[in-house]
Amino acid sequence: MKITEEMVDYISQLSRLQLPPEEKTAMTAELEQIVGYMDVLNTLDTTDVEPLSHVFPVKNVMRADQVVPSYDRASLLAGAPAADKDAFLVPKAVE
Amino acid sequence: MELYELTALELAHKLHTGEVTQQEAADTALSRIHAAQPHNNAFITVSGPAFPAADLSASPLAGVPMAYKDNICTRGTTTTCASSILGQFSPCYDATVVECLSAAGAVSLGKLNMDEFAMGSTSETSCFGPVKNPWDLTRVAGGSSGGAAAAVAHREVWYAIGSDTGGSIRQPAAYCGVTGMKPTYGTVSRYGLIAYASSLDQMGPIAPSAADCAAVLDLIQGKDPRDGTSLDIPAGRLLDSLTGDLRGKKIGLPVDCYGEGLDAEVRSAVLAAAEVLKARGAAVEEFALPVMNYVVPTYYIIAAAEASSNLSRFDGVKYGWRAEGYADLGELYTKTRTQGFGSEVKRRILLGTFVLSSGYYDAYYKKALQVKSLIKQAFDDAFTKYDLLLTPVAPTTAPKLGESLSDPLKMYLSDIYTVSVNLAGLPALSMPCGFDSKGLPIGAQLIGPALGDGMVLDAAYGYQQDTHWHRHIPQGGDLK
Numbered sequence: 001m002k003i004t005e006e007m008v009d010y011i012s013q014l015s016r017l018q019l020p021p022e023e024k025t026a027m028t029a030e031l032e033q034i035v036g037y038m039d040v041l042n043t044l045d046t047t048d049v050e051p052l053s054h055v056f057p058v059k060n061v062m063r064a065d066q067v068v069p070s071y072d073r074a075s076l077l078a079g080a081p082a083a084d085k086d087a088f089l090v091p092k093a094v095e
Numbered sequence: 096m097e098l099y100e101l102t103a104l105e106l107a108h109k110l111h112t113g114e115v116t117q118q119e120a121a122d123t124a125l126s127r128i129h130a131a132q133p134h135n136n137a138f139i140t141v142s143g144p145a146f147p148a149a150d151l152s153a154s155p156l157a158g159v160p161m162a163y164k165d166n167i168c169t170r171g172t173t174t175t176c177a178s179s180i181l182g183q184f185s186p187c188y189d190a191t192v193v194e195c196l197s198a199a200g201a202v203s204l205g206k207l208n209m210d211e212f213a214m215g216s217t218s219e220t221s222c223f224g225p226v227k228n229p230w231d232l233t234r235v236a237g238g239s240s241g242g243a244a245a246a247v248a249h250r251e252v253w254y255a256i257g258s259d260t261g262g263s264i265r266q267p268a269a270y271c272g273v274t275g276m277k278p279t280y281g282t283v284s285r286y287g288l289i290a291y292a293s294s295l296d297q298m299g300p301i302a303p304s305a306a307d308c309a310a311v312l313d314l315i316q317g318k319d320p321r322d323g324t325s326l327d328i329p330a331g332r333l334l335d336s337l338t339g340d341l342r343g344k345k346i347g348l349p350v351d352c353y354g355e356g357l358d359a360e361v362r363s364a365v366l367a368a369a370e371v372l373k374a375r376g377a378a379v380e381e382f383a384l385p386v387m388n389y390v391v392p393t394y395y396i397i398a399a400a401e402a403s404s405n406l407s408r409f410d411g412v413k414y415g416w417r418a419e420g421y422a423d424l425g426e427l428y429t430k431t432r433t434q435g436f437g438s439e440v441k442r443r444i445l446l447g448t449f450v451l452s453s454g455y456y457d458a459y460y461k462k463a464l465q466v467k468s469l470i471k472q473a474f475d476d477a478f479t480k481y482d483l484l485l486t487p488v489a490p491t492t493a494p495k496l497g498e499s500l501s502d503p504l505k506m507y508l509s510d511i512y513t514v515s516v517n518l519a520g521l522p523a524l525s526m527p528c529g530f531d532s533k534g535l536p537i538g539a540q541l542i543g544p545a546l547g548d549g550m551v552l553d554a555a556y557g558y559q560q561d562t563h564w565h566r567h568i569p570q571g572g573d574l575k
């Protein structure tokens with residue numbers, strides 16, 4: 001599978017990453033090598049095999065219906081790069 | 096015998112009889128940590144012990160100094176994942192394992208170095224610099240729990256909690272000559288473990304001996320309502336059940352784990368371990384496990400996909416570090432992530448985003464989930480014939496620093512013997528089984544069926560009754 005710099009631009013944009021030009025060139029080559037190796041899976045016939053996302057079939061996991069306190073707002077906000085006393089602060093997102 | 100030559104349980108015994116005080120144990124640990132840190136860089140944060148001293152009746156390991164890998168949340172103590180993007184993040188809660196161990200009288204002395212976000216096989220991708228192998232400071236400690244393995248090998252702490260997504264407990268334990276256990280998926284709560292690949296991540300102990308690992312698991316296994324994948328199983332009887340009796344047990348050696356690519360000295364040390372198990376009464380037999388050829392690509396597709404999703408939460412808003420000089424919200428995200436993540440993390444986020452993206456999802460991600468099903472089936476079949484499997488942990492002993500980073504694919508391939516265990520959710524243990532001609536430790540891996548954690552530990556316990564490899568301490572206990 002050929003990986004192009006345009007593809008790396010597209011997945012970088014989806015990932016909210018921006019690679020400088022020389023890093024992008026190296027990353028494109030590395031991803032092509034890695035994805036090329038992954039193509040070995042195509043030699044296996046998986047017709048009618050169900051995809052397995054979880055090894056143990058755990059279903060309908062419930063907690064006891066009890067109200068417990070949330071973490072303290074001030075201590076949660078204390079870890080943020082920018083906050084006032086009630087909220088995380090970010091640049092204006094809606095005009 | 097020096098304190099640092101003891102296993103965790105042996106030290107616990109001396110604490111309980113009063114032969115050694117908690118202060119003496121903690122002082123020994125701290126002075127060893129401070130002396131070794133400039134050489135092996137095993138710690139990210141060193142904290143003093145919490146006094147008043149632990150209640151020694153709380154558990155068999157009460158009062159024993161230990162440490163946590165730095166991707167495990169500790170309330171009020173910086174938790175970095177060895178990444179710039181987390182900055183000085185100090186969680187406002189403890190992980191469930193930390194709660195369990197604190198209640199059991201564990202004495203935590205800090206947080207251990209690792210690969211950034213647990214992504215790597217060498218502990219070189221840390222933003223705090225690489226961990227160095229205490230057996231040879233020009234070599235890697237393995238990864239991603241490299242700091243944990245290095246600190247336990249050099250006995251700066253008597254046990255550590257690491258995490259294992261594709262071998263990150265077992266492989267550094269092998270490279271550093273200590274015992275490490277990845278328990279069955281779902282038996283240890285992941286609440287408070289900063290996620291890499293949630294369907295594969297599991298925490299577990301690194302310690303001098305298998306009995307130590309059993310004692311730690313007794314304290315941390317069990318159902319946790321805060322982790323929906325945790326299993327409701329009886330826990331807490333592993334240490335008491337150790338006998339070392341292997342009579343009647345059948346151990347399978349997958350021939351596909353002993354072929355091309357395996358170092359000859361590693362092969363002969365692991366096969367010698369098989370002989371020890373045989374002498375203890377086990378029947379040992381070779382069998383074919385051809386699905387091993389597909390485990391590395393399957394693992395890296397699934398792990399990268401989950402990582403790309405899990406790491407989307409690091410955006411410079413809710414915690415950690417934020418880049419400067421942004422015009423709008425989009426630029427805040429992009430600049431923070433671009434400058435905050437290291438290159439291996441970016442590589443896996445991009446790979447994961449690629450395999451999940453429209454047009455490639457079926458060919459890569461869905462295909463990997465189908466192959467995962469075949470891998471699990473192959474292990475289920477193997478365990479209808481065998482009680483345990485024995486393999487090497489890694490194809491070689493610890494490589495030189497810098498050798499692996501230049502070739503990511505080669506590094507990924509070195510995970511071949513460990514990743515299948517995570518894909519199938521199985522318990523597996525890495526135990527020291529010899530040294531190569533360079534004087535570097537070699538590890539053997541025992542794999543059990545799901546929930547067969549006790550059987551895995553018992554076999555290793557039996558092995559360690561007859562061997563002394565887990566007793567060796569690097570450089571006479573004094574790093575220079």
